[in-house]
Each structure stands twice: as structure tokens, then as C-alpha cells.
Amino acid sequence: MELPVSRRWAVGALLALTMATGVIDAxxxxxxxxxxVANMTGNIVFLGVSLSPGTGFSIAGSLVALAGFVIGAAVGGRLGRRFRGSPRRWLGLAFGVESAVLLVIAALVLVGVLDGAGPVLVKVFVGVLGVCFGFQNATILVLSPPDLTTTVLTRTLTGLVADGVLGGGKDAKIHRRLGSVVAIFAGAGVGALLLRVSFSGTLLFAVVLVASAGLVFVLAPD
Known part of the structure; x- marks a missing residue:
């Protein structure tokens, strides 16, 4: 799928999605x-660690997040390929739907649905969020932006160092790669800090980030 907007606008939108990833995983x-629910590498590590008793990690929670992610990725991949010829409309719709689902979750948190909720309801929330971010990742994969996956940073960090001065290279993408690292770091940090004030407000912040990315892909110049 070709970028429907100029590269500068696209990079800004993808960095906003990367920041939203940090917020939601926090x-x-x-x-x-x-x-x-977005970083499946970490989640699978948690799943392995949870096999040891007393670690505090939940096998069921990790499996639910993984299952939700797989479902979301499958749906996102199929729809992304189907609408490959209309990238502006598809990306606006995809991130609009994602932000709408996050908004519903934020509203449910605001009215106290999770207050005193049992483990089953918590896992339902985890599963839905997993679907959202599997869907987001599959959409980004179809878009195929270089060094801006919005989730996985291991390859980004490797490229940043190995292709840069430290690795003996002359990387022209250093700003984009560094921006991706900073965005997810900032998202996690801001998310953790906002949680001290408001759970629903933190989710709303992620809604704004995802919705803004969708609007960029709909309205920004090409």
C-alpha cells in the first residue's frame, strides 16, 4: 500500500501511533x-516466565492478549489487502475504528465498570485491547513503513546502532529510528504518570493519538 500523504505527515502519524502503543502497554x-497487548515479544516472555509459580504473571492473561492480537492481526491483514487500492479511505477508517473502540473502553472505565471487577472482566478488556493492537500492527504491516512499525523496537535499535556511526555506517534514517524509540518511551512514561491521576483519562489520551493519526491519513496533503 502506497503512502496516501507526504512522508513528513506519515512519519508524524506513525510516531503518534507508536506513542499510543507505549501508553496502552503501560x-x-x-x-x-x-x-x-501490543508488544507481543514481551508478552510471550511473560507467558514463559509465568510457568514458574510465584512470579506474579498470569498465564491466562498473556494467552488472552495473544489470542486477541492474533484475531486483530488476521482481520487487519485481510481488510488491508482488500482495500489496498484506497489507502486514504482505508487508513482513516482503520484508525477511526480503533480509536472508537478505545473510546468505548475509556467510557466504561469512567463509569466504573472495572471497579472491583473480577478476573474474567479484566481479561475481556485485555482481549479487546489485544484485538485493537493486532489490527493496528497488521494495518501498519500492509503500509510497510521503513523503521516505523509502531511497536517492535529491537530491530529499530539494532539499525540505529549497527547502521549508524557506532556500527561504522552512515545511516540516513537515524532521526526516524530515534523518533520511534523516543515515542514509545514517552508514551509509556506519560501513560504511567497519567494513571496516577485518571485511568479513563489515560485511555482518552491514547484515543486522541490514534484518532489524530487517522485524521492525518484522511486530510493531510500528498
Missing amino acids: VCYLRLGKVF
Whole structure:
């Protein structure tokens, strides 16, 4: 899928999505049972660690997040390929739907649905968030932006160092790669800090980031 907007606008939108990833994974780790819904590498590590008793990690929570992510990725991949010829409309719709789902979750948190909720309801929230971020990752994969996956930073960090001065290279993408690292770091940090003030407000911040990315892909110049 070709970028429907100029590269500068696209990079800004993708960095906003990367920041949203940091926010939501901070929320899930700190408030929804020490689990990730976007970073599946970390989540699978948690799943392995949870096999040892007394670690505080939940096998069921990690499996639910993983299952949700797989479902979201499957749906996002199929729809992304189907609408490959209309990238502006598809990306606006995809991130609009994602932000709408996050908004519903924020509203449910605001009215106290999670207050005193049992483990089953918490896992439902985790599963839905997993679907959202599997969907986001599949959409980004179809878009195929270089060094801006919005989730996985291991390859980004490797490229930043190996292709840069430290690795003996002359990387022209250093700003983009560094921006990706900073965005997810900032998202996690801001998410953790906002959680001290408002759970629903933290989710709303992620909604704004995802919705802004969708609007960029709809309205920004090409």
C-alpha cells in the first residue's frame, strides 16, 4: 500500500501511533494484570516466565492478549489487502475504528465498570485491547513503513546502532529510528504518570493519538 500523504505527515502519524502503543502497554501492565497487548515479544516472555509459580504473571492473561492480537492481526491483514487500492479511505477508517473502540473502553472505565471487577472482566478488556493492537500492527504491516512499525523496537535499535556511526555506517534514517524509540518511551512514561491521576483519562489520551493519526491519513496533503 502506497503512502496516501507526504512522508513528513506519515512519519508524524506513525510516531503518534507508536506513542499510543507505549501508553496502552503501560496501562495494561500497571492496571490490567502485568500483560502487554501490543508488544507481543514481551508478552510471550511473560507467558514463559509465568510457568514458574510465584512470579506474579498470569498465564491466562498473556494467552488472552495473544489470542486477541492474533484475531486483530488476521482481520487487519485481510481488510488491508482488500482495500489496498484506497489507502486514504482505508487508513482513516482503520484508525477511526480503533480509536472508537478505545473510546468505548475509556467510557466504561469512567463509569466504573472495572471497579472491583473480577478476573474474567479484566481479561475481556485485555482481549479487546489485544484485538485493537493486532489490527493496528497488521494495518501498519500492509503500509510497510521503513523503521516505523509502531511497536517492535529491537530491530529499530539494532539499525540505529549497527547502521549508524557506532556500527561504522552512515545511516540516513537515524532521526526516524530515534523518533520511534523516543515515542514509545514517552508514551509509556506519560501513560504511567497519567494513571496516577485518571485511568479513563489515560485511555482518552491514547484515543486522541490514534484518532489524530487517522485524521492525518484522511486530510493531510500528498
